[in-house]
Amino acid sequence: MSADDAARPPAWAVEDVHLADPDPAWPGWADAFAAEARALLGASLTEPVLHIGSTAVPGLLAKPIVDLQARAEDPDSAIAAAQAAMAAASWFVVPRELDLRAWRRFVVRADPTGRHRLAHLHLMKPDEPRWDQQLAFRDRLRASPALADEYARLEVAAAARHPHEREAYTAEKSAFVRRVLTSG
Known part of the structure; x- marks a missing residue:
């Protein structure tokens, strides 16, 4: 591996935005990835790992990446203790200086080739x-097909404008998202 290769971000970190039709397999993927996250982070987790995001809304098109969220008393310590095992299982911690969202630690589950994201874990x-x-x-989109359709149209337009x-x-x-959260 050259110095240029080491400095280049992993392929999953720069992959294009791609939307997929709803897939009935997404809840099963969520269960499998949640089980992996629980096995890796173990007793550090204070609550169940939950399926969120577009793939958690039946019938909604989405980026085919399962979003999960979990809680830990000290997310930084939980990740530090499990980081080697997580990397071995293709779960990669995004450094804080790249994620820029103080409310979470962000972990990406990549496919075996390292080219595509399969899941995100938002650890809070x-x-x-x-x-x-x-x-x-998530729950408001699940409860309102009209709202889910509006969101789908927005996702398609945003993906067309910002594919890279x-x-x-x-x-x-x-x-x-803000409008949905403040209207309900």
Whole structure:
């Protein structure tokens, strides 16, 4: 491996935004990835690992990446204790200086080739308000097909405008998310 290869981010970190039709396998994937996360983080987790995000909304198109959230009293310590085992199982911790979201530690489950994300784990402290917000957003989309359809249209438009910029794609959806959270 050359110095250039070592400095280059992993392929999963820079993959394009890709949306997929709803897949009835997503809940099973979520269960499997949640079991992996529980096995790796063990007693550090204070609550069950929950399936969130678009793949947790039946019938909604999504990036085919399962989002999970979990709580730990000290997410940094939990990750430090498990990081080697996590990496061996293709779970990679995104450094704080790259994630820039103080409310979580972000972990990506990559496929065996290292080219694609399969799952995200949002690891939070027990008192983090974002926990309830992410569940509320998921639940409101589950409860309202019209809201889910509106979100799907927004996702398609954002992916078309930002196919190579995951952060811009996510940012474009933030006003909608805020509106949903404040309207319910």
